[in-house]
Amino acid sequence: MLVEAKSGHTGGPLSCTDFATTLYFNVLNHDPKNPKHPDRDYVVYSIGHVTPVNYSLLAECGYFPLRDLMTFRKLGTHLQGHPSYLDTPGVEASTGSLGQGLSISLGIALGLRMDGKPNRVYCIMGDAEHQEGATWEAVMAAANFKVDNLCAVLDLNNAQIDGRMEEIMNIHPIADKYRAFRWNVIEIDGHDVLQILDAYRRAMSTKGSPTVIIAHTKMGRGVSFMEGDYKWHGNPPSPEQGEKALSELGTTYGIWSKRLRES
Amino acid sequence: MIVKEGTAVEKKRTREGFGKALAELGRDHPNVVVLTADVKGSVNVNYFADEFPSRFFNCGVAEQNMCDVAAGLSLAGKIAFIATYGCFASTRCLDMIRTTVCYANLNVKIVGSHGGLLTGPDGASHQALEELGLMRVLPNMKVMIPCDFWEAKRATRAAAATPGPCYLRLSRESIPVLTSEDSPFTLGKGVVMRQGGDVALVACGVMVSEALSAAEMLAKDGIDARVINIHTVKPIDSELLIKAAADCGAIVTAEEHQVHCGLGSAVAEVLVRSLPVPMEFIGVNDSFGMSGEGYELLTKYGLRDTNIASAAKKVIERKRR
Structure with missing residues (x-):
């Protein structure tokens, strides 16, 4: 879809893929045929730019046909460059301006708690958006309001547009900072599915405080020429690079095209 | 209404x-x-x-x-x-x-x-x-x-x-207090607070009371001013404003706000497309406020009934030219 769109973010979606896929297929209580189901869990992408993984997962789950992915970022599409609440089934909030998703997630969590509902809220966050002051307002408030139905997942891929996060504006020691704010902190290898599953389970059983799963990941995970390279933050692959990337990920453009046509 | x-x-x-x-x-x-x-x-x-x-x-x-x-x-x-x-x-x-x-x-x-x-x-x-x-x-x-x-x-x-x-x-x-507990209210619909056909004073917030007072001053000089309360700046009541322009042929807007981009601008946006008439704008002119008692500041910044009345006379002159 990124080759087709000729623009968009490649590296971040790949660093999120393992924990996000696990979330949708193994953890979430949701009904793709009824996106507004009152008993659903919510997923808010505070890093709006990872729409390629967000939309791919929604399509794979059945919120809309796979072939829609080829309209990503094009005029008239319901798949906007960054998530739009009013346009896309399964998108729970309009984001794209960094540092806002955790506050939105906190509001949803408070609303659900007020109504005595068991639904949970997951917030997908990035490392560099911890450079936004508003993120810390939300970190403080979520602990203050003791929302244990809120689980943030931090994609710690150490890459942002201008370079390595640690070199641009270092957010570390990030785990200690969350602990100081009285969050439940779980650190994992963000590409180890067993660790990911275990982290989600531990978050669910935590009472009286929000949980952050700090997922140590690699930008461009799974594609040799992208892995760990911040230059892949905001660029799409060329058709040749796309074909090579797909083959490294165990598929081909041909297989994809067939699936899309049949969807 | x-x-x-x-x-x-x-x-x-x-x-x-x-x-x-x-x-x-x-x-x-x-x-x-x-x-x-x-x-x-x-x-x-x-x-x-x-x-x-x-x-x-x-x-x-x-x-x-x-x-x-x-x-x-x-x-x-x-x-x-x-x-x-x-x-x-x-x-x-x-x-x-x-x-x-x-x-x-x-x-x-x-x-x-x-x-x-x-x-x-x-x-x-x-x-x-x-x-x-x-x-x-x-x-x-x-x-x-x-x-x-x-x-x-x-x-x-x-x-x-x-x-x-x-x-x-x-x-x-x-x-x-200008209205009563049971006064009607519809979001997006302005309220005519005083009838008149020589000039329309279009105001919001506290400036509605100043506009009513200005209308009393103008009446003493034989000028019949209509006073319109625009409590909803967006969506604005275009119909009421166009009627005021047609009936009065001159408009003064009054707001406790920057004149750029506030009520006056919103009124002008409506009228220039439908029925342009001479307009004057009462408000803060591209400056910050300062410390002082509230009404002292309204006077200091030229946001009182006397300022509205002067602007009304000026815009009526422009209408007659």
């Missing part, structure tokens, strides 16, 4: 009207929630907070988070009011209001108290003079500025009853 001209003796605070109406809304609507940023008493959400503590969230001095928490609460099915000073509610939260609230057309009601020069001694940092413009430029946003205590109550109820985002501007200072 014609409302009987008020005798402006009693003065009350619009923020008090909002606070009372909010508590009433709380009783009727269990899904109304209220958030503030460490100014519970100043913005009069204390009535609601005392009665419905489980539906009230004090977010501390962190307005941006408060705005997005309200957005989240609305996504969970609540009608969320956030209340703080207008300068913080608008400028500090602008990105949150634009991208999270307005883009998704969320049911968040932004209440900016301490609007305008009447905020007084706190000075320029606390005197919101830009928020009507900042808010009316945002898609999906509605913008209201009640002229008195009773209208503030009605505007609060209208905000809750109207889906989507809404901005409500209130004053710190007591201002004249």
Whole structure:
């Protein structure tokens, strides 16, 4: 879809893929045929730019046909460059301006708690958006309001547009900072599915405080020429690079095209 | 619609009207929630907070988070009011209001108290003079500025009853009571407060009382001024404004706000496309406020009845040329 769109973010979606896929297929209580189901869990992408993984997962789950992915970022599409609440089934909030998703997630969590509902809220966050002051307002408030139905997942891929996060504006020691704010902190290898599953389970059983799963990941995970390279933050692959990337990920453009046509 | 001209003796605070109406809304609507940023008493959400503590969230001095928490609460099915000073509610939260609230057309009601020069001694940092413009430029946003205590109550109820985002501007200072408890109110519909055919004085907020007083002054000089209360700056009542332009042929707008981008601009945008007539603009002219008592500042910045009356005579002269 990124080759087709000729623009968009490649590296971040790949660093999120393992924990996000696990979330949708193994953890979430949701009904793709009824996106507004009152008993659903919510997923808010505070890093709006990872729409390629967000939309791919929604399509794979059945919120809309796979072939829609080829309209990503094009005029008239319901798949906007960054998530739009009013346009896309399964998108729970309009984001794209960094540092806002955790506050939105906190509001949803408070609303659900007020109504005595068991639904949970997951917030997908990035490392560099911890450079936004508003993120810390939300970190403080979520602990203050003791929302244990809120689980943030931090994609710690150490890459942002201008370079390595640690070199641009270092957010570390990030785990200690969350602990100081009285969050439940779980650190994992963000590409180890067993660790990911275990982290989600531990978050669910935590009472009286929000949980952050700090997922140590690699930008461009799974594609040799992208892995760990911040230059892949905001660029799409060329058709040749796309074909090579797909083959490294165990598929081909041909297989994809067939699936899309049949969807 | 014609409302009987008020005798402006009693003065009350619009923020008090909002606070009372909010508590009433709380009783009727269990899904109304209220958030503030460490100014519970100043913005009069204390009535609601005392009665419905489980539906009230004090977010501390962190307005941006408060705005997005309200957005989240609305996504969970609540009608969320956030209340703080207008300068913080608008400028500090602008990105949150634009991208999270307005883009998704969320049911968040932004209440900016301490609007305008009447905020007084706190000075320029606390005197919101830009928020009507900042808010009316945002898609999906509605913008209201009640002229008195009773209208503030009605505007609060209208905000809750109207889906989507809404901005409500209130004053710190007591201002004249011009309407009564049972005066009619429709969001987006202006109110003719006084009939007249020589010039139309189009005002909002506290400036409605100044415009009524200006009309009395003008009457002594044989000038018959119509006074229109535009309590909803967006969507604006185009029909009423075009009729005023047709009947009077001259308009003076009056607002406690920057003349660029506020009520006057909104009125001009309507008239230049339909029926351009000579206009004068009363408001703050591209400057910040300063410390002083509220009404001292209105005088200092040329926002009094005498200024409106002078502008009316000037615009009538232009009409005759």
